Every structure is written in structure tokens, then in C-alpha cells.
Amino acid sequence: MELDFFTPVNEDLLAETGNKLASSLRLHLADKAFPDLEGVKIAIFGVLEDRLDEDRSGEPFNFDGIRKEFYNLFAGNWHLRMADLGDIQKGESVEDTFFAVQSAVSECLKKGIIPVILGGSQDLLYAQYRAYDGVESMVNLVNIDSQFDLGDADKPISNKSYVGRIVVTKPYNLFNYSSLGYQTYFNSQDEIELMERLFFDAYRLGEVTGEIAVVEPVMRDANLVGIDLGAVSGGALGNYRLRSPNGFDGKEICALARYAGISDKVSSFGIFEYASDYNFPSAHMLIAQMMWYFIEGVNFRKNENTISAKKEFIRYQVPIDDEVLVFYKSPVSGRWWIEIPFISPANNKLKRHSLLPCTQGDYLDACNQIIPERWYKTKRKNEI
Incomplete structure (x- = not known):
């Protein structure tokens, strides 16, 4: 693991955590050696990159609020070793950040470690996907999002066009792309028809919320899963000023995270589009619970993919x-x-x-x- 990519976790977040989740994590702290990853199954890290966000506010952000809530949850009846590697800072260029993310995820995959990524703009999912080059011959990507994010592959990559870049860029590793929870009014008819022509899976928000178990087989076939926080309703995140009043509620998004975790094939998981707009306790708590449910799912895998x-x-x-x-x-x-x-x-x-x-x-x-x-x-x- 390239240690230079990661900055340590803020040690102040450990105050009053007692015997809660923080005590069971191998943490990257400033005054200690980088955590030993031997036997670790899940590694958490943040990526402080948002320069390709088309709606970027420019306000700085960090993941301290999420970590504080996550560290103060109680672990379930879990048997897996976990680590928090800290954060990947912005590189000199976005490409530098992509390289760091791709390298970190690739190293985790080779070690049999599942990375849980907290990210800024969702174009980082492109770097997460590229980490599978040479690791998996064909990859299935599941994206929980209100939009398809296909975009125009001929234009520069952004947080709304990274899927198009995945489709057209060598090596062609993508076998299937599944979009869960899309909202029709956020997607052009051209994109909806393109999803059909490419034989990709697309499930509308109402279809998923009407019977959430319909997506379990989709998750079971996924290699990597990404969640755009824009797929969650503003009310569920505790702030109705956020972009959309419609979306998944807290219970539904946690159920989807658990489905991702319980899938024997899912080997990386990301939560993206975090920004200063989400810097309030209820959003931090919901994101922490999404992580918790994903980890619980991993702990209850059946290992039927053998x-x-x-x-x-x-x-x-x-x-x-x-x-x-x-x-x-x-x-x-x-x-x-x-x-x-x-x-x-x-x-x-x-x-x-x-x-x-x-x-x-x-x-x-x-x-x-x-x-x-x-x-x-x-x-x-x-x-x-």
C-alpha cells in the first residue's frame, strides 16, 4: 500500500468512543505506524476531491463528522477485521487523485480487502472502476443514483459523464451497468433509450421502493457499487434545502447498502457526492449507518460464489x-x-x-x- 497517499485520521474523533466501533478498527493515526493490513477484510478511506463536480461550490469539506458518528456506533456480531486508512487529499491535478484512488483500490483488491470509499464528486467512481484493470476480466457496476451519468464521452469527464467514459475507454472491462433509483425527469429520453440499446439495467425509483427486494439479484451480480447521495431524499438527510425532495428514505438506502454488503461478489463500495452542503449531524449519521449496514452485510455473506x-x-x-x-x-x-x-x-x-x-x-x-x-x-x- 502506498502510504504517501493517505493523511491520518483526526485523533480528536476518538474521544468518548469507549468500547464502540472505533475500538475495533485499526486506525491510521499521526503518532503511530500505518496500520498492519494483515487479515483485514474491510478498509475505509476518504477522498477529498471535487474539482470535476459540475455544481461545485468551492467550499472545503472533510469526513470528520461522518467518522465521529461511525466511530460511536456499536459493532454488530461481527467477525471481520477492519481498518480506517485516513484520507487521500487532492493531488496536483485531478488525474493525480485518480491515480492515487486507482492504486489504493487495486492494492486492496489484490490483498482481498474490500475498500469502503467516502468521496467527493462521483467521477471518482471512474478511478474505482479502473482499479479492476488486470484484476477482473469483465466487471459489473451498480450505481444507486437519480441520474444515469452517461453524459457525452467526447467531452471532458465530470461527475455527470463518467459512465460514458467507462463505456468507451480501453480496456473495455465493463460487462453490465445497472442504475438503481433513477428519476425520469433528471434523465433525457436519449439517455433512457441508450440504456436500452446497450442492454443495461435501469430501475426507476418507484420500482425499487415499491419492492426493494427486486434489486437483490442485481447486487448479487455486482463487482463494485457506488451510491450518489443525490439519490437520497433531502428529508432523509435532514435538510429539505438539498437538491431533490424525492429519493430513497433512510431505511431504504440502508437496505440497499446491506444488499451490496451481503453480495459475495461485491469487492468495493463507495459513497459519493459528499460536500459542505451535507455538513450537519443527521446527514453524518445516515451516511455512518449506510457504512454500518454494508459492513454487516459483508459479515453475513454465504460464500455461495464458489x-x-x-x-x-x-x-x-x-x-x-x-x-x-x-x-x-x-x-x-x-x-x-x-x-x-x-x-x-x-x-x-x-x-x-x-x-x-x-x-x-x-x-x-x-x-x-x-x-x-x-x-x-x-x-x-x-x-x-
Whole structure:
């Protein structure tokens, strides 16, 4: 780990934390050595970068308020070792900051550590994604956001156009992009149609809040997850002057964070768009609780993303049209998967049969001769 990237945690935040969460963290403090990461499963760090925020106020910000609330929570019945590495400061250029974030996340991935990133503008998600270069051949990105952030890939990258940059920039590692909680009036029809043409997943805010469990299979298939705080309602954050009155409430955004944590595949997690506008206690507490729920999810993973676990799955075959859909059910968790067939000699991005997380409802629909939409989209992406 490149130690020069990180500035220490403010030691004043440890006052009165007692036997709460702070006591179970390996902390990067000014008067102590950088924490030993041997055996650490989760590493928290902040990134104080916002220069590509199209609505940047220019006001300075830090994560002390969030850390104070997080340190003062009680840990659950957890068995994982955790660390707080401190903050990555702004580099001489935004590219320098991106390099530092990419390097830090990449090093964590190689060590089997899940980074939890607190960030300024969400263009940092691009650096988080690029950390998978050479680590994963194909990557699934889930973004909890009111906007798609596709933007114009021919223009300079910003916090509203980084996804477009991900799509068009080599190496082409992105297999699927899923947007959860988008609000139609914040997205042009051109972008909505582009999401369809690329066979990406898009779930409207009302669709997710109506039945939040609909996104569990999406999270289960994700490698990295990002949350834009703009996806949370101003009321839930305790400030109705924030950008939008609509969005996820506190309970819903914490449930989504827990789904991300409990996914066996999610290997990095970021909360972005923090700025001085969020510098008040209720926002700090909600963000701290989002982190708490993600960590709790990690602690309750089933480790079903392994070859040995899959051997125990129950197999079901469903003839439909000219296809035979193959479903699998875990006898341990009761969760479902559907097989994506290997296509040869086509340019098959997955290179092998792959299992796509799904719901029991998808299996029942198939039994009624209805092809699951996510299976169709994934199969089409695999053929392109």
C-alpha cells in the first residue's frame, strides 16, 4: 500500500468512543505506524476531491463528522477485521487523485480487502472502476443514483459523464451497468433509450421502493457499487434545502447498502457526492449507518460464489420456445440463479457458462413461458 497517499485520521474523533466501533478498527493515526493490513477484510478511506463536480461550490469539506458518528456506533456480531486508512487529499491535478484512488483500490483488491470509499464528486467512481484493470476480466457496476451519468464521452469527464467514459475507454472491462433509483425527469429520453440499446439495467425509483427486494439479484451480480447521495431524499438527510425532495428514505438506502454488503461478489463500495452542503449531524449519521449496514452485510455473506458451493445447487430445466432455461437454487440460502449459455464460436465475453442471479419469480415466470428480461439482456450482451 502506498502510504504517501493517505493523511491520518483526526485523533480528536476518538474521544468518548469507549468500547464502540472505533475500538475495533485499526486506525491510521499521526503518532503511530500505518496500520498492519494483515487479515483485514474491510478498509475505509476518504477522498477529498471535487474539482470535476459540475455544481461545485468551492467550499472545503472533510469526513470528520461522518467518522465521529461511525466511530460511536456499536459493532454488530461481527467477525471481520477492519481498518480506517485516513484520507487521500487532492493531488496536483485531478488525474493525480485518480491515480492515487486507482492504486489504493487495486492494492486492496489484490490483498482481498474490500475498500469502503467516502468521496467527493462521483467521477471518482471512474478511478474505482479502473482499479479492476488486470484484476477482473469483465466487471459489473451498480450505481444507486437519480441520474444515469452517461453524459457525452467526447467531452471532458465530470461527475455527470463518467459512465460514458467507462463505456468507451480501453480496456473495455465493463460487462453490465445497472442504475438503481433513477428519476425520469433528471434523465433525457436519449439517455433512457441508450440504456436500452446497450442492454443495461435501469430501475426507476418507484420500482425499487415499491419492492426493494427486486434489486437483490442485481447486487448479487455486482463487482463494485457506488451510491450518489443525490439519490437520497433531502428529508432523509435532514435538510429539505438539498437538491431533490424525492429519493430513497433512510431505511431504504440502508437496505440497499446491506444488499451490496451481503453480495459475495461485491469487492468495493463507495459513497459519493459528499460536500459542505451535507455538513450537519443527521446527514453524518445516515451516511455512518449506510457504512454500518454494508459492513454487516459483508459479515453475513454465504460464500455461495464458489465452485464447491455451486455443486450443491438444485438444478431445474424449463423448456420455453426454442430454449431450455436452466435454473439453480441454493439449498442453504434459498436464492436462485439462471444459467447464461456459452456461445461458440461467437465472441463470448464470459468465455464460459455463467450463472446470473435471479428470483424465484423469474423461475415461476419461465414456467409460464415468460422469458426473464435480465436473462435476455445478459444473453444479448454476451452475443454482441
